[in-house]
Amino acid sequence: MEKDVFVALLNLDCVTETHVAYGEYDLVARIDFKNEKEMSETLIGNMRSIPGVLQTETLIAVEA
Template sequence: MGSSMVRKTKKPVIAYVLIAVKPRREYDVFEALKQFQEVKDSLITYGEWDIVARVEVDTFEELDRVLYHIRKVNGVEYTATLIGV
């Protein structure tokens, strides 16, 4: 499937990005996410994942671009993405 997936409607692509960050960097990353207009909401959490961000875009290509930039935020160690259907 990958990037060749075709959406049958004009509904936005909604994804939840689970973010693990370096120790004591949660608030720095949380604040950095506010600079992304595609990040509609985010929460600092306890557990394996430190932050959960809700991302909304029009295409999977845009999602790929946003994920690339989120992963480049100083303090982000790794991410996992859940795409809504």
């Protein structure tokens, strides 16, 4: 199932990287959004509907 989620994430246009992680999370994805609307549509409409995705957590990176 994890591999299916990994591949499904990579098939999303805005996902630029996906990595297997050890510990609390199984996968980490880097996603580049054009705006807040695209972020909301992708997270709620696409990512959370992928079979095998039980939970998501969003961390927003900013330049220091």
